[in-house]
Amino acid sequence: MTNKEVAELAGVSSAAVSRFLNGGYLSEEKRERIAAAIEQTGYVPSANARILRMKKSDTVGIVLTKSDDSTLTGVTAGLEKYLFAAGYGASLAYVGDEANADFNAMRSMLERQIDGIVLISSAPVPGNLELFERARVPIVIVGQHARNRNCVRFDNFGAAYDLASSLGCTMTSRIAYIDAGKRYRSFGSDRRKGFLAGLERVGLPEQNITVVTGGFSVDEGYYAVKKLLASGNEYDVISCATDAMAAGAIKAIRERYGNTRRAKMPRVTGFGNDPILQAVAGPIPTVRFDYEECGIKAAEMMVDLLKGNVKSVASMVLGYKVVGI
Amino acid sequence: MTNKEVAELAGVSSAAVSRFLNGGYLSEEKRERIAAAIEQTGYVPSANARILRMKKSDTVGIVLTKSDDSTLTGVTAGLEKYLFAAGYGASLAYVGDEANADFNAMRSMLERQIDGIVLISSAPVPGNLELFERARVPIVIVGQHARNRNCVRFDNFGAAYDLASSLGCTMTSRIAYIDAGKRYRSFGSDRRKGFLAGLERVGLPEQNITVVTGGFSVDEGYYAVKKLLASGNEYDVISCATDAMAAGAIKAIRERYGNTRRAKMPRVTGFGNDPILQAVAGPIPTVRFDYEECGIKAAEMMVDLLKGNVKSVASMVLGYKVVGI
DNA sequence: TTGTAAGCGTTATCAG
DNA sequence: CTGATAACGCTTACAA
Numbered sequence: 001m002t003n004k005e006v007a008e009l010a011g012v013s014s015a016a017v018s019r020f021l022n023g024g025y026l027s028e029e030k031r032e033r034i035a036a037a038i039e040q041t042g043y044v045p046s047a048n049a050r051i052l053r054m055k056k057s058d059t060v061g062i063v064l065t066k067s068d069d070s071t072l073t074g075v076t077a078g079l080e081k082y083l084f085a086a087g088y089g090a091s092l093a094y095v096g097d098e099a100n101a102d103f104n105a106m107r108s109m110l111e112r113q114i115d116g117i118v119l120i121s122s123a124p125v126p127g128n129l130e131l132f133e134r135a136r137v138p139i140v141i142v143g144q145h146a147r148n149r150n151c152v153r154f155d156n157f158g159a160a161y162d163l164a165s166s167l168g169c170t171m172t173s174r175i176a177y178i179d180a181g182k183r184y185r186s187f188g189s190d191r192r193k194g195f196l197a198g199l200e201r202v203g204l205p206e207q208n209i210t211v212v213t214g215g216f217s218v219d220e221g222y223y224a225v226k227k228l229l230a231s232g233n234e235y236d237v238i239s240c241a242t243d244a245m246a247a248g249a250i251k252a253i254r255e256r257y258g259n260t261r262r263a264k265m266p267r268v269t270g271f272g273n274d275p276i277l278q279a280v281a282g283p284i285p286t287v288r289f290d291y292e293e294c295g296i297k298a299a300e301m302m303v304d305l306l307k308g309n310v311k312s313v314a315s316m317v318l319g320y321k322v323v324g325i
Numbered sequence: 326m327t328n329k330e331v332a333e334l335a336g337v338s339s340a341a342v343s344r345f346l347n348g349g350y351l352s353e354e355k356r357e358r359i360a361a362a363i364e365q366t367g368y369v370p371s372a373n374a375r376i377l378r379m380k381k382s383d384t385v386g387i388v389l390t391k392s393d394d395s396t397l398t399g400v401t402a403g404l405e406k407y408l409f410a411a412g413y414g415a416s417l418a419y420v421g422d423e424a425n426a427d428f429n430a431m432r433s434m435l436e437r438q439i440d441g442i443v444l445i446s447s448a449p450v451p452g453n454l455e456l457f458e459r460a461r462v463p464i465v466i467v468g469q470h471a472r473n474r475n476c477v478r479f480d481n482f483g484a485a486y487d488l489a490s491s492l493g494c495t496m497t498s499r500i501a502y503i504d505a506g507k508r509y510r511s512f513g514s515d516r517r518k519g520f521l522a523g524l525e526r527v528g529l530p531e532q533n534i535t536v537v538t539g540g541f542s543v544d545e546g547y548y549a550v551k552k553l554l555a556s557g558n559e560y561d562v563i564s565c566a567t568d569a570m571a572a573g574a575i576k577a578i579r580e581r582y583g584n585t586r587r588a589k590m591p592r593v594t595g596f597g598n599d600p601i602l603q604a605v606a607g608p609i610p611t612v613r614f615d616y617e618e619c620g621i622k623a624a625e626m627m628v629d630l631l632k633g634n635v636k637s638v639a640s641m642v643l644g645y646k647v648v649g650i
Numbered sequence: 651t652t653g654t655a656a657g658c659g660t661t662a663t664c665a666g
Numbered sequence: 667c668t669g670a671t672a673a674c675g676c677t678t679a680c681a682a
Binding site for chain 2 (some may be wrong): 667668669670671673674675676
Binding site (some may be wrong): 042045048066069070076080087090093094098106112125131217250251275276280 | 348367369370371372373374376377382384391394395398401405406414417419420423433435436437438459460541542543544547569573575592602603604605606608
């Protein structure tokens with residue numbers, strides 16, 4: 001079913017149908033006839049023809065790189081909410097671990113003429129972004145810092161700093177930090193550095209802190225801590241780069257000390273405020289981020305970029321709340 | 326940058342460029358010239374023009390209705406994996422609670438000429454599906470049963486049945502079941518009915534079981550169980566329709582009985598095998614589903630539909646594994 | 651207000 | 667093997 005067929009049925013021109021759809025001059029009489037014809041035929045206009053003609057899609061592409069699931073859905077919800085309200089559509093692509101998957105997803109979005117692209121927690125592969133620069137498609141990066149690029153992210157450093165310094169540690173405290181590894185910049189170095197800086201502030205030098213590297217999943221946290229405790233050393237605090245890792249840490253600690261809460265058992269801290277963890281192991285110190293807010297801010301930035309009312313590149317850092325202390 | 330411009334630069338016709346891209350007859354010499362021109366200009370072909378011309382997009386739309394996050398990402402990963410391998414693209418839309426959001430998402434996919442649509446855990450709004458039937462776009466429904474439609478789902482009834490009957494309950498056991506409410510068919514009635522049937526099999530009639538309705542989140546599970554326990558009754562088992570609810574239940578039980586594990590404390594069961602819950606509260610009885618497998622099966626079904634080699638409507642039910650017993 | 655017609659970037663047909 | 671050309675469905679000058 002096409003424009004023209006509907007027009008014929010309504011006894012008007014195809015231009016009139018187009019005007020009906022997009023709100024142009026039209027007599028009430030024709031308006032009704034066209035409405036009836038559309039209703040009757042179940043006509044659905046072709047977005048592709050429109051985009052081809054208009055050279056823009058009023059759609060923003062969103063590339064979700066495999067990460068913490070609730071982060072992804074939270075940020076996405078915020079993005080869509082703002083974009084829809086601003087009259088834009090969203091087109092998502094979920095990218096796993098496969099080689100080139102991110103490049104392919106971005107490329108295919110470009111082919112479909114998205115007007116802007118939002119990259120969520122993807123490690124910035126430089127070559128990929130050139131693609132969009134060349135095409136003058138604005139980019140917003142979420143969850144990562146990128147030099148001289150529009151990005152929205154959380155203050156992982158500050159959050160870890162505050163968490164560490166509010167733990168009540170003294171100079172004799174025995175602390176371990178379970179790092180998420182360098183694959184995830186925000187989980188990795190930012191949190192680790194902030195944590196160490198926070199401890200230093202309360203008098204604990206970096207040398208006194210044991211840092212080991214895990215993955216970012218429950219299992220990886222579990223094995224890292226199991227290995228750590230097998231050494232025979234005792235810790236007052238074991239801090240983890242994510243709540244999932246913290247869950248694994250708790251399991252390892254229980255296996256070592258038994259189920260009762262003894263004084264010598266290390267305290268565990270996490271990152272992310274996972275509701276299940278808080279309910280079952282809580283309250284434990286962790287950090288809460290507002291993912292939806294993050295999506296909204298990113299969308300706002302994108303819409304500003306799209307509307308052209310933007311002076312220069314902006315890097316926005318969102319706050320946090322330390323909970324469970 | 327267009328087809329024609331590239332052709333001009335390479336000194337060939339636009340048809341040759343098209344053939345280059347899609348693998349048609351072409352001399353080696355021209356092939357090289359075209360490759361060079363594309364490289365030089367950074368030409369990206371217009372998918373919209375191609376779709377317009379071809380009247381198909383080789384793309385499957387996937388509508389994700391707000392639900393358990395890890396279910397969504399797992400199923401999506403499986404879907405994409407199979408679809409990509411079969412030469413199709415995927416276009417996702419995430420749909421929250423907003424009015425008409427699902428309709429809008431589906432409509433917009435239709436406008437973009439997706440070749441098929443997969444609906445994940447969306448409550449089946451009948452009117453929406455007619456849209457696609459009219460357009461002859463095949464539909465696959467994931468996570469819900471729908472009469473005489475192609476669907477892939479888990480055997481929630483069977484899983485709950487097995488879980489219940491392997492709990493070791495006797496005729497004098499005091500059991501409570503926390504339902505997720507009717508908004509979610511698979512979480513709701515299927516699991517509840519299976520659970521009750523499983524208990525009946527081991528000799529426990531339905532009247533002996535207290536069923537209350539919660540939500541499907543941690544908090545809702547918490548409040549439901551808190552209220553339940555406030556009545557003063559004792560339970561041997563409190564089974565929950567989801568792992569998140571189970572986490573809330575555990576919190577409520579701890580508040581009632583204290584942190585030590587006493588004999589009279591109710592055991593808790595969940596559904597979904599959430600890794601954080603298993604690490605921290607486990608092992609507790611729960612059910613494991615393979616979400617990625619589910620996505621793969623749905624994609625397989627869709628590709629069969631798309632290729633036209635399909636006899637009739639199929640409803641596929643996937644198995645489960647009861648764990649933590 | 652309304653209709654005609656050009657053009658958006660592809661692909662496929664068809665004649666060389 | 668190759669190139670001209672029509673057509674896909676839509677929007678928008680432009681003319682009426």
